[in-house]
Amino acid sequence: MSAETSSAGVAPSNGRSAAKAGKPSRVGAAATWADDRLGLAGVAKKNLRKVFPDHWSFMLGEIALWSFVVLLLSGVFLTFWYRPSMAEVIYEGSYSPLRGLHMSEAMASTIHISFDVRGGLLMRQVHHWAAMVFVASMMVHLLRVYFTGAFRKPRELNWVIGCLLLLLGTLEGFTGYSLPDDLLSGTGIRAADGFMKSIPIVGTYASFLLFGGEFPGDSIIPRLYTVHVLLIPGILVALIAAHMLLLVYHKHTQWPGPGRTEQNVVGYPMLPVYAAKAGGFFFVVFGVLTLMGGLIGINPVWRYGPYNPAEVTAGSQPDWYMGWPDGLLRLMPGWETHVFGTTWSWNVFFPIIVMPGLMFTILLMLPFIESWITGDKRDHHLLQRPRNAPTRTAVMVALMTFYGLSWAAGGNDIIAIRMGLSINQITYFLRGAVFIGPIIAFIITRRWCLSLQRADNERLLHGYESGVIMRDPQGGYSEKHLPLPEAKAYTLTARDRDLVLSAPTGSDGNGVASPTARKDRLRARLSRLWMADNIQKPTRAELEEARHHAEHEHAHEAALSGHPADGHQFDGRDEATGHGHQLSGH
Amino acid sequence: MSTTDRDLAQVEGDPIADPGLPAHLPRATDVDEAASRRAERQVAMLFGLSSVFTVLFIVAYFAFGVGDDLDTFLGFGASNLFLGLTLGMALLLIGVGTIHWARKLMADHEIVEYRHAAASTPEDREETVGILQTGLEESQIGRRPLIRNSLLGAVGLLVAPAGVLLWDLGPTPGNKLNTTVWREGMRVVQDISGTPIRPEDMEVGQLVNGEPEIFFNDVGDEEQIEGHELLVEKAKAAVVIVRMDPADVTPWPGREDWGVDGILCYSKICTHVGCPISLWEQTTHDLLCPCHQSTFDLADNGKVVFGPAARHLPQLPLAVDDEGYLIARSDFTEAVGPSFWERDNDEPGPE
Numbered sequence: 007m008s009a010e011t012s013s014a015g016v017a018p019s020n021g022r023s024a025a026k027a028g029k030p031s032r033v034g035a036a037a038t039w040a041d042d043r044l045g046l047a048g049v050a051k052k053n054l055r056k057v058f059p060d061h062w063s064f065m066l067g068e069i070a071l072w073s074f075v076v077l078l079l080s081g082v083f084l085t086f087w088y089r090p091s092m093a094e095v096i097y098e099g100s101y102s103p104l105r106g107l108h109m110s111e112a113m114a115s116t117i118h119i120s121f122d123v124r125g126g127l128l129m130r131q132v133h134h135w136a137a138m139v140f141v142a143s144m145m146v147h148l149l150r151v152y153f154t155g156a157f158r159k160p161r162e163l164n165w166v167i168g169c170l171l172l173l174l175g176t177l178e179g180f181t182g183y184s185l186p187d188d189l190l191s192g193t194g195i196r197a198a199d200g201f202m203k204s205i206p207i208v209g210t211y212a213s214f215l216l217f218g219g220e221f222p223g224d225s226i227i228p229r230l231y232t233v234h235v236l237l238i239p240g241i242l243v244a245l246i247a248a249h250m251l252l253l254v255y256h257k258h259t260q261w262p263g264p265g266r267t268e269q270n271v272v273g274y275p276m277l278p279v280y281a282a283k284a285g286g287f288f289f290v291v292f293g294v295l296t297l298m299g300g301l302i303g304i305n306p307v308w309r310y311g312p313y314n315p316a317e318v319t320a321g322s323q324p325d326w327y328m329g330w331p332d333g334l335l336r337l338m339p340g341w342e343t344h345v346f347g348t349t350w351s352w353n354v355f356f357p358i359i360v361m362p363g364l365m366f367t368i369l370l371m372l373p374f375i376e377s378w379i380t381g382d383k384r385d386h387h388l389l390q391r392p393r394n395a396p397t398r399t400a401v402m403v404a405l406m407t408f409y410g411l412s413w414a415a416g417g418n419d420i421i422a423i424r425m426g427l428s429i430n431q432i433t434y435f436l437r438g439a440v441f442i443g444p445i446i447a448f449i450i451t452r453r454w455c456l457s458l459q460r461a462d463n464e465r466l467l468h469g470y471e472s473g474v475i476m477r478d479p480q481g482g483y484s485e486k487h488l489p490l491p492e493a494k495a496y497t498l499t500a501r502d503r504d505l506v507l508s509a510p511t512g513s514d515g516n517g518v519a520s521p522t523a524r525k526d527r528l529r530a531r532l533s534r535l536w537m538a539d540n541i542q543k544p545t546r547a548e549l550e551e552a553r554h555h556a557e558h559e560h561a562h563e564a565a566l567s568g569h570p571a572d573g574h575q576f577d578g579r580d581e582a583t584g585h586g587h588q589l590s591g592h
Numbered sequence: 593m594s595t596t597d598r599d600l601a602q603v604e605g606d607p608i609a610d611p612g613l614p615a616h617l618p619r620a621t622d623v624d625e626a627a628s629r630r631a632e633r634q635v636a637m638l639f640g641l642s643s644v645f646t647v648l649f650i651v652a653y654f655a656f657g658v659g660d661d662l663d664t665f666l667g668f669g670a671s672n673l674f675l676g677l678t679l680g681m682a683l684l685l686i687g688v689g690t691i692h693w694a695r696k697l698m699a700d701h702e703i704v705e706y707r708h709a710a711a712s713t714p715e716d717r718e719e720t721v722g723i724l725q726t727g728l729e730e731s732q733i734g735r736r737p738l739i740r741n742s743l744l745g746a747v748g749l750l751v752a753p754a755g756v757l758l759w760d761l762g763p764t765p766g767n768k769l770n771t772t773v774w775r776e777g778m779r780v781v782q783d784i785s786g787t788p789i790r791p792e793d794m795e796v797g798q799l800v801n802g803e804p805e806i807f808f809n810d811v812g813d814e815e816q817i818e819g820h821e822l823l824v825e826k827a828k829a830a831v832v833i834v835r836m837d838p839a840d841v842t843p844w845p846g847r848e849d850w851g852v853d854g855i856l857c858y859s860k861i862c863t864h865v866g867c868p869i870s871l872w873e874q875t876t877h878d879l880l881c882p883c884h885q886s887t888f889d890l891a892d893n894g895k896v897v898f899g900p901a902a903r904h905l906p907q908l909p910l911a912v913d914d915e916g917y918l919i920a921r922s923d924f925t926e927a928v929g930p931s932f933w934e935r936d937n938d939e940p941g942p943e
Contacts, residue, residue, distance in 0.1 A: 057705040094819050100659035122659040127672045128679070160710040193867060196827070197883060200865025200930035210769070210932045215761040220768055221827055221866070224820045225761075257707055265613030271705050272613065279698050286690030293684025300676010315827035316783060316801065316860060318868045320882040335865075335900060336884045342902030342931060351931040353900045354865060387707055419885060429885055430898055496608045546607040 058280045059260035059273035063150045068284060069143035072291035073136045074246065080133040081235065087123055089115040090185065090231030092224040101308050109187070109312030112227045116186040117308050132299030137179050139295065141327045144172045152372065152402050154389040156259045158382070162373040164252045169370045171245050174238050176327050181234040183305065183325055187227055190305075192313025193322050195226060204354035222315065262388045262500035264493045271387070321419060331362050333415030337437050368405070379532045381507050393462070394501050396455035397536045403451040404444035411440045452539075459541035462498050465490055466544055467552040489556070504540045507533035613702070621696045631696035638689030642682045649678035765934070770927045772804075772829040773817065774908060779805040780833060780857060780918040788917040791852050794835040799872040799879075801860065802831045804920070828928050830860040830868055831908055832890075833918065836877055840891045847893065850909040852918065857908040858894050859928040862886055864901035866930045879905070903931065 041047045058064075091111040097104050099114065101121045119126035148168060151157050157165040180198075184191045199221040202213040218225030257271045266272050274280050310319065324332055334357035343350040376398060377383065392399040414421065415436045422429035469487035476484050490498070509530040520526065544552070621628040652674035656663045663670040712720075733740050779788045783801040786808030794800065807826065810816050817825055838854035850856065858879070860868050867883035877891035886899030894905030906928045909921035927935050 055703070057703055092820070100662075121662075124653055124656075124658050124671055125675050126658075127669065128676050131672075131676075193883065196867060197865040203930050203932040204865075206933050208933075210765045210934055213932075214763060214765050215758060218762040220824045222820075222823050223762075256710060257705065264611045265704070267610065269707055271707060272702050274700070275703055279694050279700070282690050282694035282698060286687045286694065289683045289687030289690065291687075293680050293682075293687055295680075296676055296683055297680030300673055300680055313823075315823055316803065316830035316868050318870055318882055320871060322867070322883055332884075338900045340864075340886070340896055340900050340902035347936055348933050349931045349935040350933070351902065353902050354930070357900075385709065419882070433885070433899075492608070492611050493614065496606070496611055499606055499608050500610075544607060549607050 053254070054277045055275040056254065056280075057257070057271050057273045057275060059258055059266075059271055061261060063154070064258065065287065066143055066147040066150050068287055069291055070140055070147055071246065071250075072288045073140040073143060073295065074242070075288065076136040076292050076295050077133060077140060078239070080129045080136060081239075083125075083129045084119065084133060085235060087115055087119045087126065088112070088185070090228045092187065092222075092227045097312075104308060104311065107312060110227065112185060112187040113307070113312045116188070120308060128296070128299050130299075131302070131304050132295050134183070134304045135298045135302070136295050137182060138304075138326070139291075141172070141175050141179055144168070144175055145327075148172060148369075149402065149406075153392040153399060154259070155386060155395060155398070156389055157373045158386040159377065160385055161252070161256055161259075162377075164249060164256070165373050166370055167245050167249050167252070169366065171242065171249065173366055174242055174245070178234060178238045178242065179325055180328060181230045181238065184230050185227060185234060186305075186307045187313050188307035189310040189313050189317060189319060190307070190322060192222070192315070193318050194324055194328075196221065196315065201354060201358045204351040205359060206348075206350055206355070222313070257387070259387050259389050263497045266388070268385070268387050321423075323417065323420075326413075329416035330409050330412040331358050333412040333418070333436075334358070334361055334440075336418055337412070337415045337433060337440065339437075365405075365409075372401075376536075379529065379536050380504075381529070381533065388500070390501060393455040393458040394540075396452045396459070396540060399455050400448045400452040404448040407444045407447035408440060411436055411443050415440070456539060456541055463541060463544055466495055466498055467548065469556065487556075489553070499543045501543060503542050504537040506530075506538050613704070616701055619696070619700060622700075628697060631692070635689050635693045635697070638685045638692065642685035642689065645678045645682035645685065649675060649682060652678055765932075769828075769929070769932060769934075770936070772923055772928060773806055773825050774804055774829055774920045774923045776920065776922050777913065778811065778920045779913070780831065780908075780910070780920065781805045781808060783830070789833065790916050791835075791855055791912060791918060794833070794855060796835050796837055796854065797874040799832055799834045799874075801870075802833045802857065804829050827866070828861065831857050832860050832869070832872075832879065833857045833910075834872070834877075834879075834890050836891055840877065842892055844893050847907065847909075850907055850921070852910050852912055855910060855918065856890060857910050857918075857920075858888075858890060859906040859908070859924060861929040862901060863896075863903040863905060863928075864899070864930060869905070 037047070089111045093111045094108055095111050095114050097107050097109055097114050097117065099105070099118055099122060101117055104117065116130075119130055121127070151165065151168070180194075184195050199213050199217065202216065203209045205212060213221065216226065216229065217223040218229075258273075260266050260271055260273070274283075311317075323329065335354065338353050338357045341352040343352065415433070418429055418432045418436065421427065422432055469489045472486045472488045474486040476486050478484070489495075507530045509527065621631050652671065656671035656674060658669070658671045665673055711717075728734060780802045781788050781804070783803045786803075786805070788805065789800065789802070803826065805811055806814060806817055807822060807829075808816065833855060834857075835853075835855045838851075841851065841854060841856065843850065860870070862869050862881040862883065864881065864884055864886045867881050869879050869881040869886075869888070871880040871882055872878075873880065877889055878897060879888045879890055879894075881887070881899070881901070884900050886901030887897050888894045888901070888905045889897045890905075894907055896902070896904060906924045906926050908924055911919055911921045913919045
């Protein structure tokens with residue numbers, strides 16, 4: 007189709023008739039009624055056919071969005087029966103192993119939902135699975151956005167909003183799984199109390215205020231409940247709305263390819279295709295989560311029993327997304343300082359309070375750090391393959407390695423038991439690995455990306471490997487390389503050249519020292535480290551020379567044998583791809 | 593420096609010209625009426641199956657019992673299993689059907705929209721800045737710093753009421769974290785049954801979870817502790833009692849008489865973040881916390897031998913009363929549980 011013929015700013019219709027209301031219809035009447043009162047036709051006209059590009063990786067954020075909707079629906083159901091109260095009751099419900107035990111109303115009502123409400127256990131499990139999927143899909147979506155450079159200008163603020171969503175989603179998860187007041191989640195709250203008390207100066211007071219006195223008190227469950235069902239979801243809804251509005255305003259990024267440029271967006275219209283696909287996908291996500299809720303058990307609180315501060319189960323672990331700071335907590339040596347009758351618990355404060363804050367800040371700053379180093383202030387709407395930004399890719403892989411090793415440390419007891427290893431040795435090993443692992447991962451990833459860039463250039467200049475082995479008259483063997491199809495070759499070259507910032511002279515023409523000289527020098531050096539090693543795409547001259555060379559070789563072979571095989575004898579493309587002239591020997 | 597020196601025009605653009613969007617290829621359903629009718633039937637069948645599962649869901653809701661008359665199927669709760677299966681399939685099939693419809697039958701022409709810079713036009717920007725400027729000038733906020741500063745001060749002070757209002761969320765810590773219900777003469781009892789412990793009942797190598805007697809009975813004038821208060825006190829007063837060969841035990845100076853025939857009593861609350869410590873390794877006298885694997889040597893005054901905890905486990909001095917039961921000789925001599933900023937750092941022995 008011809009994109010260039012449409013007037014700028016207006017999406018051309020892909021239908022065969024004009025998008026105009028024809029004879030009076032029911033849809034038209036309803037639209038008129040609404041527009042008389044709301045006047046939204048002007049806005050709707052532009053947006054109902056809004057274009058969304060298609061790629062599987064653009065679906066990851068959608069999983070997060072739809073699982074959030076599932077969380078809202080299943081969560082509302084649970085609130086009808088759940089009682090956020092720590093009042094002590096004696097359980098007399100239908101689950102006999104716990105009958106007669108003292109527990110909080112919160113725990114008793116959770117067991118009631120699980121055993122005596124039809125669909126109650128299903129909704130509890132759907133809610134918990136949806137929470138896991140919500141956080142996981144946000145993380146994978148974040149990785150997709152980072153690795154493809156979708157966070158670059160003008161989308162930095164949406165990156166920031168996304169990071170906040172991840173942080174709040176994690177807190178929402180923690181407050182949520184604490185609500186049943188069972189032994190496992192109570193142990194988690196107990197640890198959280200210890201975390202808070204490790205904060206210098208204000209920690210003890212923060213703990214007493216949050217718990218309404220000494221741990222565990224009788225206030226923490228109702229307070230977490232308010233945070234879980236009102237405060238955080240309210241902020242989440244507002245931030246998700248802002249996230250989506252910015253997505254619509256900026257228009258979605260797209261992969262480069264024939265006809266897909268920085269100036270346009272190519273894809274299917276909102277109405278009907280994208281609405282159907284996205285709407286259908288909501289049902290897919292909801293359906294899969296419901297099947298998981300029905301078939302895969304999760305968080306069987308009745309097996310853990312009610313919370314008792316003097317009991318704990320071996321192998322106690324938080325939900326997976328809280329695992330990495332818990333792992334750091336296990337790795338940290340027991341460092342504590344005593345000064346003037348005060349206690350500074352570095353062993354707790356650093357891994358569980360400082361590190362998550364630090365990691366989150368790094369995450370938040372990534373787009374701004376990169377654009378400062380590269381000096382790139384242009385708008386970007388075309389995505390990059392991870393290999394084409396080797397240092398960026400390596401930075402995230404290093405962060406992922408740190409995360410992964412910390413997370414593994416959070417399961418050091420499980421690893422020790424399952425694999426028959428010494429927990430002490432696993433811990434000592436991981437203490438070193440969290441420092442060395444990310445560095446190794448960074449180096450390997452960067453070299454790997456550069457090699458992949460070289461391989462791309464190789465294919466552009468010398469063609470792809472056809473799998474056809476040629477034997478020359480001397481008896482030597484070589485593999486026939488064939489030129490890439492034009493669309494493929496264009497896609498590989500549709501990327502920017504990296505421009506390393508030049509080193510500043512440090513003074514202007516009159517010898518006046520620049521006030522920012524030091525900063526500029528640092529920036530130039532970082533810019534060199536960031537991208538000086540990158541492999542640039544070939545120039546037109548290089549491509550032409552390579553092509554010329556290949557043709558020369560073909561002609562040479564043809565002259566020698568009189569019957570060159572270039573591979574297309576076998577795939578039926580010898581005429582279609584325009585290489586027929588090489589087959590002059592036929 | 594910066595982008596100005598970097599003349600983008602100097603750099604060659606695309607070495608290969610953009611071939612433009614590929615021609616649209618019709619799908620089988622676009623050109624073959626039979627194929628499109630088949631797709632239509634498939635979509636309708638998926639939607640129809642979804643309806644069947646919805647009906648089955650309602651049947652399952654009423655057919656399978658929960659609670660006291662639980663029905664099971666292959667060892668699973670039948671209600672939960674079939675409600676999940678049927679509702680999940682009903683939802684999934686709507687989704688699959690809709691996507692199939694979109695892919696096979698809805699128009700599949702890709703369309704092109706042009707992008708606009710996120711920024712407003714320079715004129716709009718200038719005008720907006722002008723309006724802001726005018727607003728600021730008309731308010732005279734710049735010319736009258738007295739008003740501006742007093743307003744900033746007044747609004748800033750409002751942080752105080754917000755903070756003060758939250759103060760009543762809880763009482764202040766006071767000395768609460770430094771004390772427990774243990775006191776001289778309090779019997780050490782088993783944590784489940786509440787029965788007092790005689791030294792001769794314990795074998796070497798045995799570990800018993802203990803609690804103060806006041807959690808089970810009135811002690812003297814003091815009433816038994818129950819309800820929330822019980823949880824609060826238990827979170828500090830839970831102990832482990834362990835019997836070791838006296839020859840293995842190396843008490844710190846001043847602690848030589850804290851045990852009875854090799855029976856020692858330690859706080860059960862981890863000094864790391866407060867988990868109850870429960871994994872006892874008899875041969876090494878080590879007690880391991882299942883939360884973060886801090887390990888304490890009970891033969892050596894509860895010293896940390898591994899893991900992230902920074903402080904030894906507090907020890908409760910023991911004695912035997914007239915009837916031959918284990919009792920505490922005093923409260924703990926230091927705060928139990930996780931560290932906190934105000935914690936007194938008096939060390940009772942060499943670390």
